Amino acid sequence: MPQTSDSSQLEQSPAPRGIEEVQSEGALHRSSAEEISNDVRSSHSVCAVVVTYNPGPDLISNLTLLSRQVEHIVIVDNGSSCEISNVQDAQEQFPCTIVRNETNLGVAAALNKGCRIAVSEHYAWIVTFDQDSKVTEGFIQGLLSDADRIDNLGMISPRYVDQRSMRDLPLPKASPGKLLTTLTSGSMFRTLTYINSGPFNEDLFIDCVDIEYCLRLRSMGLCIAESQSAVLLHSLGKISFHRILGRSLPTTNHSPSRRYYIARNRLYVFIRYPRERSWICQNGLATMLDMMMILLFEKEKLAKLRFMLKGVIDCLLGRMGQQVPL
Secondary structure, eight states: OOOOOOEEEEEOOOOOOOHHHHHHHHHHHHTTHHHHHTTOSOTTOEEEEEEESSOOTTHHHHHHHHHTTSSEEEEEEEOOSSOOHHHHGGGGTSOEEEEEESSOOOHHHHHHHHHHHHHHTTOSEEEEEETTOEEOTTHHHHHHHHHTTOTTEEEEEEEEEETTTOOEEOOOEEETTEESOOOSTTOEEEHHHHHHHOSOOGGGOSSSHHHHHHHHHHHTTOEEEEEEEEEEEEOOSSOEEEEETTEEEEEOOOOHHHHHHHHHHHHHHHHHOTTOHHHHHHHHHHHHHHHHHHHHHOSSHHHHHHHHHHHHHHHHTTOOSSOSOO
16 A cells, blocks of 8 residues: 655644635636646545544544555644644554644634645545544445446445444435435545535535535535445434434534534525525424424523524624634
């Protein structure tokens, strides 16, 4: 397996950029797409981009499993406030690049930093991960094998299993084998797709970053496919299940500040992609269900509803980026 040399860097970052600048950057890169495609390491070379923020003790074991399946890992630490010696230790165990942001620039900005390194190093594929996700045996090969059989591929998603409950995590379907959207963690796309579609939208900061990117790819005529061969053990945070009328329904127990970003960014995506009626209907119902579950089962009910309302107002007023501290 080809390996790049280890390196570490500390970058000063500009303010997050919105979708217009994102699209402009994508257009600037398109002229070099053919040049890059001719210079890729190999058609199946894969660079993993892992975003960390105050990572837990399982990080190194998760990265070690991943390092056995990819050529290189880029770790982007998003301004962790705790000791991150476990991130720094990664360089001693497998080929990786570590980028340390002095502050939390948001998920989109962190992903873009990692993806730009993958582009500059001429990897054919980029796969992105959260710090808590754990790959299973043959994960990357499963994604690659399934991707080779799909026309007009924008992104390929694994099947997700919640690490705590070991339940399958359902994703919104567009058609058999095709998804409306998927999660960032474990999803893989060609480097040329990233160049042509533009970077992740940094205006969103956190939440719905993956959804916006999927709908952007779909608007370009590309599909979001679901692999049947790759399974990712994923964590959705402090998820819990409650029975209502014989059905087991989840609550995510997000903080009020996260509720702000979810509400604001969902509305942003509703407005930006009005033709995605199926996704809008599904997420409109999900928003109402979220409110019901908050009122019935979660703590800080009023604070969460107040922050959700603030998120809606800020979206309508165009207040994007980081507006509420996490």
